[in-house]
Amino acid sequence: MVYEELMMDSSTLLKFKLFRKMMFIGRQNYPIAELAQEMDLNYQQTVIDLTEIDKDIHKIHPEHESFLIGAGKINCLNLTATIDEYRYYLLQGSVPFQFILYFMNEKNPTIEDFCDRYFSSRSTVSRKIEKLKKFLKAFNLRFTYTEAGMVGDERLVRLALFNLIWLGSRGIAWPFSVSEEKAEELVAAFGEYFPLSRTYLGRWELKYFAAIFLLRIEKGNFVKYDKAYDCLMKNNDYYDFSRLNPLVDNQLTSRQNKAESSFIFFLAHFIPFYTLEDDPTLTQTIKDFSEKPNPVYSLVTKFLDFAKTDLFSNNPTVLDQPMVLGNLLNITFGYYVIKYRFPTIQRLLGPKQVFESPIREMQAKIQTFFAQISEENPYNSFVNNATISSLVNGFTQVLMPLYDTTARANKVEVGVALEHNYLLVKSVYQFMSDLQFVNAETYNSQKRDQYDLIISSSLLVKNQYPELNVFLWEHGLDDEQYIILYKRLRKIFNEKNK
Secondary structure (H helix, E strand, O other): OHHHHHHOOHHHHHHHHHHHHHHHHOOOOEEHHHHHHHOOOOHHHHHHHHHHHHHHHHHHOOOOOOOEEEOOEEOOOOOOOOHHHHHHHHHOOOHHHHHHHHHHHOOOOOHHHHHHHOOOOHHHHHHHOHHHHHHHHOOOOEEEOOOOEEEOOHHHHHHHHHHHHHHHHOOOOOOOOOOHHHHHHHHHHHHHHOHHHHOHHHHHHHHHHHHHHHHHHHOOOOOOOOHHHHHHHOOOOOOOOOOOHHHHOOOOOHHHHHHHHHHHHHHOOOOOOOOOOOOHHHHHHHHHHHOOOOHHHHHHHHHHHHHHHHOOOOOHHHHHOHHHHHHHHHHHHHHHHHOOOOOOOHHHHOOOOOOOHHHHHHHHHHHHHHHHHOOOOOHHHOOOOOOHHHHHHHHHHHHHHHOOHHHHOOOEEEEEEOOOOHHHHHHHHHHHHHOOOEEEEEOOHHHHHHOOEEEEOOOHHHHHOOOOOEEEOOOOOOOHHHHHHHHHHHHHHHHHOO
């Protein structure tokens, strides 16, 4: 929700939140009064906003049938538009999104022309992009107005523009003045360097970035070469520096071509892209970083030695997977080059993830490792106050799927108080056995205070012991009951492992 909060004003954001809430409710007859209460809204204002949303959806899809079904109720299953479609529809009337697309696509963008085109004033524009300005300031990026645009490290400008435009449109529209075919040519030329080029959505992401790349070059906004690239690309025939210039009508000088091409290759190595062990780009990445001494490979191998001893002493070989090495190399290379925090999609998707206690313990040890390594040369040049938090979080998330949290966590203790009939209870016990974070046994009244939850098909237990946490099980209901039970169990597990 961080993204929408930056890009939408309060009234637009409220409509988006209402739409999203309806999607999650997913019921045919839902009282508007209940929705208003859940959203902490005034009933009459909720009705007004729902009416506007209904009209918005009709504009997106003229065949839309109203979800307002009378008697103070809504049909949440009758949302013809997807959440991506509705977000994009709202953003088209949002000043921050309009301003970004304007200066991206216009040949001679000015704040005066923008204000005339969108019937706004300079003070209104400044006020409505204030939250986004503060967000970008964390990366030393800022908007300009005399010539409308964004300035700072051009590499970070392009990353920020991609994140802000992609999250708003997600491939449902082509919001660029450069042709889709031109962007596709660039993707085709360099796609082999990117693991995501082999996925449907990943290729769309590359096309968006290619469009931004071409538009920035067209306006004379060039990146600079960074010597930090040398450890990966210098004297390395794998990286073909002759591909780019023909695609931009040979308008680049040799210096510009080297810098722009290197940035493309950098983009293939700054995010933990790898998901398949047989990915040829993974093999190439490990080969390139391991062939000659460099701080990136050195730091990652030091970290893996530490992790095998301090984090995975029971199963150190699990860290020998090439995917682990490749993804840690990519994360490290990103900060080795930029040496500062940089815009990522994760920063725009929501609040920082709160891990379960076993993961937090692992994260704390990783934090200690990086705090110590930040005092050593040459790592102190890129492991610093601006990057250390991101490095710790990235390394933690790569190792997290391999970490046996259930062996270290406090499991949910469940007592099952159901009829002694195998045909009735077998599915419940099977469900429990599939949940690794649950210990389930037949209810024992002598141990009642030890249970976090009691599952019972009768109110007898609850009536006898009102203080107990009881989930009332109704035989014969559909699978939705298992979903509700899972959410209850997971909530208890999370609370036990804060």
